[in-house]
Amino acid sequence: MAMQRSAAVIGGSLGGLFAANLLLRAGWDVHVYERAAEELEGRGAGIVTHPELFDVLRDAGVVVDDSLGVKVTQRVTLDHSGHRLAECELPQTLTAWSRLYSALRTALPDSRYHTGKQLVAFSDDGAAVHARFSDGQAVRADLLVAADGIRSTIRQHLLPQVKPMYAGYLAWRGLVEESALSAQALRDVFPYFAFGLPAQEQMIAYPVAGANNAVAPGRRRYNFVWYRPASQAQLTDMLTDGDGKVWPEGIPPPLIRTEVLDGARQAARAVLAPQFAEVVEKTGALLFQPIYDLESPQLAFGRIALIGDAAFVARPHCGMGVTKAAADAAALADALASPGDDIAAGLRRFESQRLAFGARVVGHARELGAYLEATAQGRDNSAQAHDRSPKNVMLRTAVPMT
Numbered sequence: 001m002a003m004q005r006s007a008a009v010i011g012g013s014l015g016g017l018f019a020a021n022l023l024l025r026a027g028w029d030v031h032v033y034e035r036a037a038e039e040l041e042g043r044g045a046g047i048v049t050h051p052e053l054f055d056v057l058r059d060a061g062v063v064v065d066d067s068l069g070v071k072v073t074q075r076v077t078l079d080h081s082g083h084r085l086a087e088c089e090l091p092q093t094l095t096a097w098s099r100l101y102s103a104l105r106t107a108l109p110d111s112r113y114h115t116g117k118q119l120v121a122f123s124d125d126g127a128a129v130h131a132r133f134s135d136g137q138a139v140r141a142d143l144l145v146a147a148d149g150i151r152s153t154i155r156q157h158l159l160p161q162v163k164p165m166y167a168g169y170l171a172w173r174g175l176v177e178e179s180a181l182s183a184q185a186l187r188d189v190f191p192y193f194a195f196g197l198p199a200q201e202q203m204i205a206y207p208v209a210g211a212n213n214a215v216a217p218g219r220r221r222y223n224f225v226w227y228r229p230a231s232q233a234q235l236t237d238m239l240t241d242g243d244g245k246v247w248p249e250g251i252p253p254p255l256i257r258t259e260v261l262d263g264a265r266q267a268a269r270a271v272l273a274p275q276f277a278e279v280v281e282k283t284g285a286l287l288f289q290p291i292y293d294l295e296s297p298q299l300a301f302g303r304i305a306l307i308g309d310a311a312f313v314a315r316p317h318c319g320m321g322v323t324k325a326a327a328d329a330a331a332l333a334d335a336l337a338s339p340g341d342d343i344a345a346g347l348r349r350f351e352s353q354r355l356a357f358g359a360r361v362v363g364h365a366r367e368l369g370a371y372l373e374a375t376a377q378g379r380d381n382s383a384q385a386h387d388r389s390p391k392n393v394m395l396r397t398a399v400p401m402t
């Protein structure tokens with residue numbers, strides 16, 4: 001009988017949980033190590049889904065039913081005064097990061113999920129991988145899965161030349177309670193995947209589950225992502241807290257200066273349709289995230305594999321981050337399906353499947369966001385103007401990539 005194979009998954013967010021659940025169901029002895037001391041519940045906001053995501057969720061042990069998200073059937077674009085400019089049919093399920101996290105976390109036994117475990121060192125001696133954590137614990141496994149996100153410790157060691165590249169714009173994000181919205185916003189935007197296309201900016205918004213993952217009418221939330229150009233100097237200022245400390249890798253939302261938040265609300269009133277400005281105004285925990293591109297030229301390193309955001313980060317215009325992390329995990333589990341498989345050879349098969357796809361998603365998202373980036377860098381963006389008709393933007397944003 002073959003010995004049970006063991007895997008250490010670094011990072012306990014969505015990518016890590018997909019990998020752990022799939023490997024567990026394929027017979028692996030798998031453990032997840034997450035640096036955060038607490039469970040990650042409550043992090044993140046809305047997530048666009050694609051059919052492929054549901055297939056992987058089922059394989060990962062999650063019950064896929066109507067409670068997973070909010071269904072919309074139409075996309076609409078509003079003009080600056082709040083009138084409908086264009087519409088199209090595009091059925092889609094919108095969910096929330098916390099809904100997916102709790103479903104995947106529930107599918108994994110508690111004894112296999114370890115919080116407060118920050119990976120600080122690792123090695124691959126050919127026969128096994130060894131990982132060491134900041135609390136001194138060391139583990140040995142047959143496979144090391146790097147699901148540790150855009151600032152991956154593992155990738156930084158293996159591919160020090162690969163760094164997130166700031167795209168020249170950022171996304172303001174937030175969630176507002178359905179019950180807090182006016183009748184006008186509930187009628188004009190809440191039921192839809194809604195777009196606003198002010199010059200050199202983009203607003204997208206859609207309904208998602210509310211507190212405790214509620215999807216019943218009245219208890220849902222409205223999620224928005226509002227892209228705005230910002231030069232590197234403007235970004236650095238926004239990443240500076242009230243004590244003058246700069247947070248280059250992302251400022252914790254409670255530390256965003258009041259004047260920065262007030263500036264965003266003021267800009268929302270000036271440039272967005274009134275329904276969207278209301279959504280921004282009524283969002284309690286307004287936050288922003290700089291937008292990055294990240295591309296790895298290699299995903300397999302002996303017994304070590306990079307997946308999810310540790311491998312590739314595409315600008316969010318494709319809405320593919322979570323689906324790509326899920327599909328990476330599925331390809332990894334498939335490539336190592338047979339207990340007799342040589343792990344390094346299996347990881348090379350995984351890499352040959354996922355490398356080109358990751359690069360393609362990054363390239364497509366870069367193209368979709370090019371006009372924002374060009375504006376931030378002061379270049380003429382008229383060449384992209386034909387791409388920015390409301391119909392075209394609605395039909396190309398956050399749709400499945402085969």
Ligand SMILES: Cc1cc2nc3c(=O)[nH]c(=O)nc-3n(C[C@H](O)[C@H](O)[C@H](O)COP(=O)(O)OP(=O)(O)OC[C@H]3O[C@@H](n4cnc5c(N)ncnc54)[C@H](O)[C@@H]3O)c2cc1C
Nearest residue numbers: 011013014015035048118119148149308309316319321322
């Ligand atoms: C503005 C914006 C909008 C987005 N919208 C969408 C969308 O609509 N649809 C979509 O699919 N995706 C979207 N995404 C992307 C999506 O959030 C990610 O792609 C997805 O969550 C996959 O992440 P991951 O699990 O690979 O990494 P992460 O979620 O970043 O998780 C990495 C984990 O590793 C842990 N970690 C890091 N270092 C260590 C260490 N040394 N030791 C132990 N643990 C460690 C971290 O604490 C973290 O929990 C969006 C992203 C942004 C910025």
